[in-house]
Amino acid sequence: MSETxxxxxxxxxxxxxxxxxxxxxxxxxxVNLRISAGEIVSIIGTSGSGKTTLLNxxxxxxxxxxxxxxxxxxxxxxxxDRQLSRLRNRTxxxxxxxxxxxxxxxCLENVMVPAYFSDIPWGRSRERAEELVRMVGLEEKMHExxxxxxxxxxxxxxxxxxxx
Numbered sequence: 001m002s003e004t005x006x007x008x009x010x011x012x013x014x015x016x017x018x019x020x021x022x023x024x025x026x027x028x029x030x031v032n033l034r035i036s037a038g039e040i041v042s043i044i045g046t047s048g049s050g051k052t053t054l055l056n057x058x059x060x061x062x063x064x065x066x067x068x069x070x071x072x073x074x075x076x077x078x079x080x081d082r083q084l085s086r087l088r089n090r091t092x093x094x095x096x097x098x099x100x101x102x103x104x105x106x107c108l109e110n111v112m113v114p115a116y117f118s119d120i121p122w123g124r125s126r127e128r129a130e131e132l133v134r135m136v137g138l139e140e141k142m143h144e145x146x147x148x149x150x151x152x153x154x155x156x157x158x159x160x161x162x163x164x
Contacts, residue, residue, distance in 0.1 A: 007070075008091065009035035009058055014067035016053055027053050028065070052097075059092055060084035089117040093162030099154050101146040101161075108133055108142045111160045132160035 016028040027050045035041050043051050056062040057069055060076050069076045072091045079087065088094075101110045108129055115125035133142050136156040146154050 006036045007034045008037050008039075008072055009033065010068075010070040010073075011058075012068040014054075014057065014065060014069060016050070016057065016062075016065045028057075031067070055094075059094060060088055085117050089114050093164075095155070095158045095162045099146070099158040101154055101157055103145060103147050106143045106145060107138060107149070107157045110146065110157050111164055113161060114164045129160070129164060132163050133157075135163075136160045 011031055011033040014028055014031040014033075015026065018025045018027055031054065043054060045051050053062065057065050057076075058071065060071070060079070063076065071087055074083075074087060076084070102113070108126075111129040111132055112125055115122070115129070118125070120128070130142065133139060136159055138153060138156055138160075141149060141153060146157060149157070
């Protein structure tokens with residue numbers, strides 16, 4: 001596969017270590033990966049094989065690695081926290097294993113969290129969030145808090161937030 005401007009994720013010679021000295025563990029070894037716009041990719045492996053570590057690096061949540069990681073043609077090394085937040089907001093969507101929903105706000109407000117980091121007008125953000133909550137089948141739960149939802153419903157709120 002040739003490199004193209006359609007590549008959203010481009011990783012070259014990625015290495016990640018945990019620990020130091022004799023306890024140093026080489027978790028990701030010379031990983032190379034390209035993901036193009038619109039491409040669907042599954043990352044599979046045994047427990048402890050580095051899947052979450054890889055996703056945390058791709059998402060700019062872990063910057064302690066060796067190699068080149070580019071998201072939307074931006075090299076993650078050297079980006080400030082603000083730049084990383086903006087890149088995540090405009091380019092990536094996450095559904096965390098634990099969902100990371102804010103328990104003190106409604107489902108709708110949880111879906112709207114990315115709006116706080118964007119320049120989309122507030123009214124349009126709310127319309128988009130409502131549309132996504134309906135899309136995942138939670139219209140009747142829109143104003144309830146995550147603590148009032150089942151695990152599957154919480155996951156759907158997290159999916160709607162990722163799609164936002």
